[in-house]
Amino acid sequence: MHPVIAQSGFSAIDIPWPLVAAVVAAVVIFGMLMFVAKRYKRCPSNRVLVIYGKTTSGNAARCVHGGAAFVIPLIQDYAYLSLEPIQIEVPLKGALSIENIRVNVPSVFTVAIGTDGETMQNAAIRLLGLDTDDIKQQAGDIIFGQLRQVIASMRIEDINRDRDKFLESVQKSLEPELKKIGLVLINVNITDITDESGYIEAIGRKAAATAVQQAKVDVAEQEKKGQTGVAEAEREKAILVANATKVREIGTREAIREQAVRVAQLEKEKEVGEQTALLEQQALIKESQRQQAIKIAELDRDQKVGEQKATFEREAAVAEADREKRVRLADANAKATAGEATAQAAIAQAQAEL
Numbered sequence: 001m002h003p004v005i006a007q008s009g010f011s012a013i014d015i016p017w018p019l020v021a022a023v024v025a026a027v028v029i030f031g032m033l034m035f036v037a038k039r040y041k042r043c044p045s046n047r048v049l050v051i052y053g054k055t056t057s058g059n060a061a062r063c064v065h066g067g068a069a070f071v072i073p074l075i076q077d078y079a080y081l082s083l084e085p086i087q088i089e090v091p092l093k094g095a096l097s098i099e100n101i102r103v104n105v106p107s108v109f110t111v112a113i114g115t116d117g118e119t120m121q122n123a124a125i126r127l128l129g130l131d132t133d134d135i136k137q138q139a140g141d142i143i144f145g146q147l148r149q150v151i152a153s154m155r156i157e158d159i160n161r162d163r164d165k166f167l168e169s170v171q172k173s174l175e176p177e178l179k180k181i182g183l184v185l186i187n188v189n190i191t192d193i194t195d196e197s198g199y200i201e202a203i204g205r206k207a208a209a210t211a212v213q214q215a216k217v218d219v220a221e222q223e224k225k226g227q228t229g230v231a232e233a234e235r236e237k238a239i240l241v242a243n244a245t246k247v248r249e250i251g252t253r254e255a256i257r258e259q260a261v262r263v264a265q266l267e268k269e270k271e272v273g274e275q276t277a278l279l280e281q282q283a284l285i286k287e288s289q290r291q292q293a294i295k296i297a298e299l300d301r302d303q304k305v306g307e308q309k310a311t312f313e314r315e316a317a318v319a320e321a322d323r324e325k326r327v328r329l330a331d332a333n334a335k336a337t338a339g340e341a342t343a344q345a346a347i348a349q350a351q352a353e354l
Contacts, residue, residue: 041078042068048081048113050124061128063120081123085112085186086132088140094196095151101199103151103159106191109174111139114184123182139183146173160193160200 043049049064053076056062062069071078088109094102113123127135150169151159159166167188175185194200 039071039073040068041071043080046083048083048115048120048123049078050081050128051076051078052124052128053077059121061121061124063117063124065115065120079128081113081120081128081182083113083115085110086135086139088136088143090140090143090147092144092147095148097151097156097159097195098154099156101156102196103156103200104192104194104196105147105151105159107147108189108191109139109143109185110187110189111178111183112186113182114179119179119182119184121182122180126181127183135183138181139178142177142181143174146170146177149173156195156199157203160203163190166190 041049041051043064043066045066047065049067049069051062051064051069051071052060054072055076065083088111090107090109092106093104095105097103113127114120126138130138147170150166150173154166154169167190170188171185174188178185
């Protein structure tokens with residue numbers, strides 16, 4: 001036995017079995033968790049996760065976009081489909097139009113795997129495991145056929161003149177066919193439209209000649225309209241000048257008439273003002289005379305009242321003096337009578353005493 005082990009008192013036989021079982025269980029659980037974590041697949045936004053094998057939905061595969069899913073070991077496996085756009089050049093030449101004229105329509109189509117449920121299922125069935133070139137090949141064959149079919153149903157003139165309608169027809173024809181293999185149409189770019197017989201070029205020359213001829217007609221028409229417009233403008237100018245002269249003469253006459261009326265009004269206002277001033281002056285004189293007469297009458301009245309008052313006061317004073325005089329005379333007579341009686345009494349008393 002090793003000395004250190006012997007000194008510590010432990011040996012391999014001394015490790016408890018529950019601890020060993022717990023460690024083993026922990027290792028197994030950790031391994032299972034790591035295994036499960038590795039089987040839990042997350043799908044990036046630019047891909048479609050395709051889970052195939054035994055699926056619960058009953059479909060051939062389960063498609064997940066922008067999420068995550070658990071891939072059951074042994075009975076399931078997974079793969080990815082890219083959602084990156086794919087450009088397909090279609091150098092279409094010699095396609096027959098409805099007039100049996102061969103047309104060259106080189107184009108560039110942009111497609112990608114669709115993200116709706118049905119389209120992803122179709123892509124999982126038709127395109128899983130194929131590289132980009134194989135997808136281009138399948139989509140290109142479909143595009144060639146549908147593009148020829150659309151051209152065969154249209155006139156060259158319509159194809160060349162109404163590009164929007166042509167593109168709309170191509171899209172309507174292509175979209176359901178591409179969906180069958182799990183693709184959607186993103187963009188259509190028609191590079192050029194030509195034909196081997198020179199029909200489109202002839203149409204262009206005809207259109208150019210027609211445009212030139214129409215331009216000449218338009219120029220002549222515009223020159224004619226210009227001359228007519230000049231004559232009309234000169235006539236309107238003459239009418240405007242005549243009207244302006246007439247208006248000016250009418251305005252002058254109206255001004256003269258208004259001036260005469262104003263002068264007459266001013267003269268009348270002057271006469272009325274003078275008469276008004278004279279009447280006001282006369283009224284002021286009469287008012288002054290009336291006020292003066294009133295003052296004289298008031299003075300006469302005051303004078304008469306004063307004289308009457310003075311006469312009354314003088315007569316009252318004379319009457320008062322007479323009354324006082326009579327009172328004093330009566331007092332004197334009374335006193336004299338009293339004195340005489342007193343004297344006679346004294347005399348009588350004196351005689352009686354004798």
